[in-house]
Amino acid sequence: MNEHLLSQRTRKDHAAAVAAAAAEVGRFLDGRTTPRSPASPAHLESLTEAVDLATPLGTLDKALLEVRGLYLDHAVGYHHPRYLSHLNCPITIPSLAAETLATSVNTAVETWDQGTSACLIEQKLIDWVADLIDFDRPDHLTPDGVFTTGGSQSNLQALFTAREDRLSRPGPAGTAPGDRGVRLSRLRIVTGEHAHLSVVKSARLLGLDPDAVITLPGEGDRMDPATLDRALSSVADAGEEVAAVVALAGTTDHGAIDPLRAVGEVCRRHDVWLHVDAAYGGGLLVSPTRRDLLDGIGSADSVTVDFHKTFFLPVAASALLLRDGSGFRHSTVSADYLNPVDGDDHAVDKSLQTTRRFDALKLWMTLRVLGADGIGRMLDEAIDVARRIGRTIDSDDDFELVRRPALSTVLFRPRPEGCDPDEADALVRPVRDALFAEGRSVVAATVVDGRPCLKFTVLDPELSDRDVTAVLADVRAAARYLADGMRQATSAGVLS
Ligand SMILES: *Cc1c(COP(=O)(O)O)cnc(C)c1O
Numbered sequence: 001m002n003e004h005l006l007s008q009r010t011r012k013d014h015a016a017a018v019a020a021a022a023a024e025v026g027r028f029l030d031g032r033t034t035p036r037s038p039a040s041p042a043h044l045e046s047l048t049e050a051v052d053l054a055t056p057l058g059t060l061d062k063a064l065l066e067v068r069g070l071y072l073d074h075a076v077g078y079h080h081p082r083y084l085s086h087l088n089c090p091i092t093i094p095s096l097a098a099e100t101l102a103t104s105v106n107t108a109v110e111t112w113d114q115g116t117s118a119c120l121i122e123q124k125l126i127d128w129v130a131d132l133i134d135f136d137r138p139d140h141l142t143p144d145g146v147f148t149t150g151g152s153q154s155n156l157q158a159l160f161t162a163r164e165d166r167l168s169r170p171g172p173a174g175t176a177p178g179d180r181g182v183r184l185s186r187l188r189i190v191t192g193e194h195a196h197l198s199v200v201k202s203a204r205l206l207g208l209d210p211d212a213v214i215t216l217p218g219e220g221d222r223m224d225p226a227t228l229d230r231a232l233s234s235v236a237d238a239g240e241e242v243a244a245v246v247a248l249a250g251t252t253d254h255g256a257i258d259p260l261r262a263v264g265e266v267c268r269r270h271d272v273w274l275h276v277d278a279a280y281g282g283g284l285l286v287s288p289t290r291r292d293l294l295d296g297i298g299s300a301d302s303v304t305v306d307f308h309k310t311f312f313l314p315v316a317a318s319a320l321l322l323r324d325g326s327g328f329r330h331s332t333v334s335a336d337y338l339n340p341v342d343g344d345d346h347a348v349d350k351s352l353q354t355t356r357r358f359d360a361l362k363l364w365m366t367l368r369v370l371g372a373d374g375i376g377r378m379l380d381e382a383i384d385v386a387r388r389i390g391r392t393i394d395s396d397d398d399f400e401l402v403r404r405p406a407l408s409t410v411l412f413r414p415r416p417e418g419c420d421p422d423e424a425d426a427l428v429r430p431v432r433d434a435l436f437a438e439g440r441s442v443v444a445a446t447v448v449d450g451r452p453c454l455k456f457t458v459l460d461p462e463l464s465d466r467d468v469t470a471v472l473a474d475v476r477a478a479a480r481y482l483a484d485g486m487r488q489a490t491s492a493g494v495l496s
Contacts, residue, residue, distance in 0.1 A: 144325025255407025264299025283310025
């Protein structure tokens with residue numbers, strides 16, 4: 001069995017295995033004529049269930065062949081021009097070369113003695129991102145950051161750090177220094193109505209009250225600074241404390257960006273922590289033409305950036321940046337087996353993880369090949385495509401544009417001739433499900449202003465008008481077919 005372990009002796013087998021896997025990927029890319037296979041979930045389940053884990057196949061070739069039938073033949077192809085569903089980006093080839101390196105060398109970015117050069121590369125990238133954010137700060141504060149598995153983890157650690165920062169300061173009048181439990185139960189997180197679910201989940205994990213997250217009604221899809229100002233005052237008046245305000249730089253559905261500069265000013269005035277969730281909009285940091293959309297992001301105390309969304313890197317790659325890097329002390333626990341060296345801090349000191357992948361190498365390789373502008377330009381082009389689709393939909397009588405694209409999502413509703421608004425609403429889910437079942441075009445469905453709508457998330461800068469027309473034709477055909485069916489059912493009294 002030892003022949004399957006990577007060593008100098010088996011390096012040729014490793015090279016052959018990587019080549020064989022790459023060939024399978026080539027087959028996947030060539031063979032994927034639709035974004036997903038039309039196989040039903042029940043069929044896929046039966047394929048997986050039929051595998052007997054007690055009987056190994058013995059060779060890599062056989063295992064690859066099996067995985068082809070179980071997975072690759074049916075995996076959803078995010079690279080496919082008719083995949084317009086979620087925030088899955090096309091990925092750079094340099095990042096895949098980096099994945100092979102980092103995974104094969106298997107560096108754990110944890111302690112200096114386990115990965116000195118990886119720690120240095122990671123830190124240089126963290127400093128680079130912090131410079132792009134350009135935190136407003138006095139000279140004595142040094143920003144810092146840590147790579148994470150995704151926006152959810154980045155948000156959790158940001159809110160944890162904000163909670164500890166708040167509790168380390170004097171509480172409101174009437175609380176004694178030892179009243180941590182009492183203060184914890186009165187901590188609030190204030191955010192907008194389109195905050196990511198990870199904000200509420202983090203509040204739960206952080207032991208806050210079930211009602212700790214205060215969701216402010218927005219002005220359009222964005223946070224209203226005046227509403228925020230009033231909310232912060234009333235929290236203080238109630239003898240409660242704000243752990244953090246979470247502003248969004250790109251809401252998951254709308255791509256809406258809160259007025260970060262004005263929000264930052266309100267937060268400073270109330271002396272509360274501002275976290276900016278830029279999981280989606282973070283790529284604008286390198287945009288040659290749209291960096292101004294993030295105006296004011298430097299007023300944040302912490303920022304989440306997902307490289308696996310708008311920096312075109314494979315999952316997982318995200319980071320949390322702190323304006324005052326000393327805030328990571330709240331995440332630090334020392335242990336003898338980490339081999340601490342006096343005065344040396346370890347990467348693990350800043351992370352919620354211990355053993356951690358060297359995901360930073362993907363960003364490094366991509367940046368070294370394409371440059372920051374090269375990455376940002378791809379996002380710019382994807383945004384241009386989304387705006388073009390918005391105009392196309394707006395001028396088509398069969399569709400209703402629900403929002404002008406703020407970033408790279410397009411929200412719309414099919415509305416075939418003769419459909420009233422209620423009928424159009426009722427069509428959304430069935431249209432999405434019909435397209436998904438068929439597998440030819442994959443789009444998302446969501447709810448905007450209480451009404452269902454379809455969503456395209458555009459992250460492919462190469463998406464052509466022809467591809468878009470083809471997806472829209474599928475949506476149109478499904479909507480007309482289902483609308484006819486609904487009308488016949490209504491007139492036959494099946495539905496009322
Ligand atoms: C995607 C997203 C997240 C979560 O990021 P993951 O990488 O999926 O964990 C958080 N916030 C926003 C606004 C997002 O769009």
